[in-house]
Amino acid sequence: YGFANAFLGEIEAPSPTALQTIGQMSEVGFMAAMPFFITRLGVKKMLAIGMLAWVARYLCFGTLNMPLVIVGLVLHGICYDFFFVASQIYVDNRASVDQRASAQSFIAFVTLGVGMFVGAYVGGYIVDQYPSPYKVAVTKTTPDGKSEETTDIVPEWKADGSAGFAKEF
Incomplete structure (x- = not known):
C-alpha cells in the first residue's frame, strides 16, 4: 500500500x-x-x-x-x-x-x-x-493572446538527473 x-x-x-x-x-x-x-x-x-x-x-x-x-x-x-x-x-x-x-x-x-x-x-x-506519464494542469497563451487551460505530460526523471524527453528537444 x-x-x-x-x-x-x-x-x-x-x-x-x-x-x-x-x-x-x-x-x-x-x-x-x-x-x-x-x-x-x-x-x-x-x-x-x-x-x-x-x-x-x-x-x-x-x-x-x-x-x-x-x-x-x-x-x-x-x-x-x-x-x-x-x-x-x-x-x-x-x-x-x-x-x-x-x-x-x-x-x-x-x-x-x-x-x-x-x-x-x-x-x-x-x-x-512501466512508467506512466504524470499530467499537470497548465495555462498556455495562444498566438492570439488568449489564455487556455490544458494538461501537459511531465517527463519522467532518469537516474542520471535528466528528463525522459530531453533528447527529443
Whole structure:
C-alpha cells in the first residue's frame, strides 16, 4: 500500500489522500470488531479471510473502476486486521511465555520488515519499468493572446538527473 496515493492520483481519483482515509476508517471499525470475529471464526479462519481479502483488494484496484477501487480501499480494514493483527494474536497464543517476545519480533520482522521491503523494492522496479506519464494542469497563451487551460505530460526523471524527453528537444 506504499504506492496507493500515487495509484489513486494516476487514475485521476478525486482527492486521493482523502480517499485513503476510507481504508483507515475501515481498519478502526474492523479492529473494534476483532473480539466478535475471533470468538465466532477463530484466528485461523480470520487469517484465511484476511489473505483472501488482500487478493480481492488488489483485484478491485486492477479493474481501474472507481466504485471497485473504493471497495478495495474499504477492504484495507479486513486485510490488515484479519491478517497482521490476527497473526500477532496467533503467535501470542502459540508461543510459550519465554519465547513470546522473540516470536512476536520475528513475525513483525517477516511481515512488516522483509515483506514491506521486498514489496517496496518490487513495486519500485515495476514503476521504473512501466512508467506512466504524470499530467499537470497548465495555462498556455495562444498566438492570439488568449489564455487556455490544458494538461501537459511531465517527463519522467532518469537516474542520471535528466528528463525522459530531453533528447527529443
